[in-house]
Amino acid sequence: MSTRTKPPAPLEAVAGAFLARYEARPEHDATRARAAALFRAGGLPSPREEPWHYTTLRPLADAVFDAPPADPAPLLALLPDIAAARLIFAHGRFRADLSVLPTGITVRTGAPAWGRLARPAIEKLVALNTMLAEDGAEIEVAEGVDAGTLILASLATGGAFHPRHAIRLGRGARLTLLEVNIGTGAYLNNPVFSVSVADDANLTHLRIQTEAPDAFHLSTLYAEVGAHGTYDSFLLSLGGRLARMEVHARLAGEKSAAHLNAAQLLGGSQHADFTTVVTHDAPSTTSRQTVKNVLTGRSRGVFQGKIEVSRGAQKTDGYQMNQALLLSGEAEIDSKPQLEIYADDVKCSHGATVGELDPDQLFYLRSRGVPEAEARSLLVRAFLDEALDPITHDAARETMEGMIATWWEQQTP
Numbered sequence: 001m002s003t004r005t006k007p008p009a010p011l012e013a014v015a016g017a018f019l020a021r022y023e024a025r026p027e028h029d030a031t032r033a034r035a036a037a038l039f040r041a042g043g044l045p046s047p048r049e050e051p052w053h054y055t056t057l058r059p060l061a062d063a064v065f066d067a068p069p070a071d072p073a074p075l076l077a078l079l080p081d082i083a084a085a086r087l088i089f090a091h092g093r094f095r096a097d098l099s100v101l102p103t104g105i106t107v108r109t110g111a112p113a114w115g116r117l118a119r120p121a122i123e124k125l126v127a128l129n130t131m132l133a134e135d136g137a138e139i140e141v142a143e144g145v146d147a148g149t150l151i152l153a154s155l156a157t158g159g160a161f162h163p164r165h166a167i168r169l170g171r172g173a174r175l176t177l178l179e180v181n182i183g184t185g186a187y188l189n190n191p192v193f194s195v196s197v198a199d200d201a202n203l204t205h206l207r208i209q210t211e212a213p214d215a216f217h218l219s220t221l222y223a224e225v226g227a228h229g230t231y232d233s234f235l236l237s238l239g240g241r242l243a244r245m246e247v248h249a250r251l252a253g254e255k256s257a258a259h260l261n262a263a264q265l266l267g268g269s270q271h272a273d274f275t276t277v278v279t280h281d282a283p284s285t286t287s288r289q290t291v292k293n294v295l296t297g298r299s300r301g302v303f304q305g306k307i308e309v310s311r312g313a314q315k316t317d318g319y320q321m322n323q324a325l326l327l328s329g330e331a332e333i334d335s336k337p338q339l340e341i342y343a344d345d346v347k348c349s350h351g352a353t354v355g356e357l358d359p360d361q362l363f364y365l366r367s368r369g370v371p372e373a374e375a376r377s378l379l380v381r382a383f384l385d386e387a388l389d390p391i392t393h394d395a396a397r398e399t400m401e402g403m404i405a406t407w408w409e410q411q412t413p
Contacts (some may be wrong), residue, residue: 002348005076009021011046011060018131019039019040019275033133035127043124044060044125044128051218057242063214065160065188066104069183070158070184072157072183075194076155079180082151082396082399085105086111087152089152091156091161092154094110094321095136101324102148104145104148104244105352108281109135113136113137113164115166115194116194116196125218129190129220134168136163138169139168140170143198144173145173146173146174147173149178150177153179154179154183154185156184156212156215157184158181159188160188160190164192165190166193167194167195167196171200174374176203176204176206176393178203178393179206181207181209182239188215188218193219197223203230203232204221204232204392205231205234207235209236210239213241215240216242218242219245221247221248222249223258225250226252229256229257231260232257233366234261234263236263238403241271242317244273249287250281251279252281253285254283258286259288259289260305261387263292263388265404265408266293266296266301267296267299269334270297272300273304277306278318283314284388286316286317287319288319289320291305291321293333294380295332298330298413300331303324303333303337303352305322305338308342308343310342314343316347317346317348318347318412319350321352322352323350325356362375365378372382380408381408
């Protein structure tokens with residue numbers, strides 16, 4: 001009687017490859033060892049888990065990340081033309097020769113910036129990141145300092161990497177962080193961010209995800225905001241074969257605020273998931289989320305947004321809205337806004353709409369001599385304007401508008 005060993009399931013095989021990479025490391029400190037034990041027990045997330053119900057990592061099993069990465073320096077030409085200091089990471093490693101270090105900001109690189117907010121026992125991709133992270137940026141803005149604009153860029157041409165970044169703003173500090181993810185070829189980018197905004201501080205975090213068509217972008221961000229502080233973020237998601245941007249924001253101080261706005265523009269067979277959890281843990285806190293999706297081809301967009309209001313968070317004001325524009329009969333959107341409220345004096349609302357271009361508006365423009373392609377473009381841009389409105393950084397907004405225009409041209413025959 002012969003016995004056969006059942007081959008591992010695809011995601012089990014991928015998880016095994018990551019564990020083998022960990023075992024091959026020359027050192028295993030306690031932080032990594034704990035994360036490895038968690039990852040070994042839990043593996044990669046699957047659609048059987050509620051937060052991952054609409055997104056599967058099964059395509060990772062078909063990807064090859066072993067090709068030697070090419071020189072990423074040519075990708076610098078694709079970064080936004082904005083006069084600002086910049087921290088450049090290539091394949092997850094800091095490149096001092098490509099960077100322009102900021103003044104008035106403390107920056108440390110050369111090792112993972114663990115931060116204090118990550119939860120590897122809960123988020124499996126964070127356990128993976130903790131197990132394999134090699135580098136990251138620890139960015140600290142001192143009390144009362146207005147640090148201007150800083151670009152944090154990830155360049156990639158291959159491989160699998162897991163950057164670990166931490167950003168801390170002291171009391172009354174201000175910073176605009178422009179995060180750009182760009183590359184060519186097939187690779188996995190799995191960054192984790194820990195963001196701490198002290199009382200009266202303001203962090204504007206503008207995120208551009210324009211990874212290569214064969215790339216995977218899986219990011220997790222934690223933000224904690226003190227009294228009268230603000231974490232103001234906007235995500236423009238354009239690239240990648242599969243992308244998931246997960247944000248956990250905690251409003252820890254009275255009258256703190258979080259804005260988690262986004263625009264997802266997808267074509268072909270792209271899949272992009274924007275998942276957020278905003279926890280109101282103090283009185284008189286405010287959160288705003290406006291997420292717009294424009295989907296063509298056989299693409300699939302996902303928005304999962306949850307507002308949690310604790311018992312002590314009276315006078316919370318929370319708002320979330322997801323609006324999707326389907327430009328193809330094969331495109332799909334999965335929208336799941338949620339409210340979980342344990343306080344009784346709150347103002348919270350959520351909603352979702354899905355539709356096509358308005359035929360009456362299209363007819364109106366066509367009847368006045370506007371060519372069909374231009375008319376469709378005008379309507380799509382008008383749909384996206386609301387999402388871009390909160391961006392007060394003129395150069396960054398102009399950059400994003402240009403990227404949107406280029407994306408649309410690529411979708412239009």
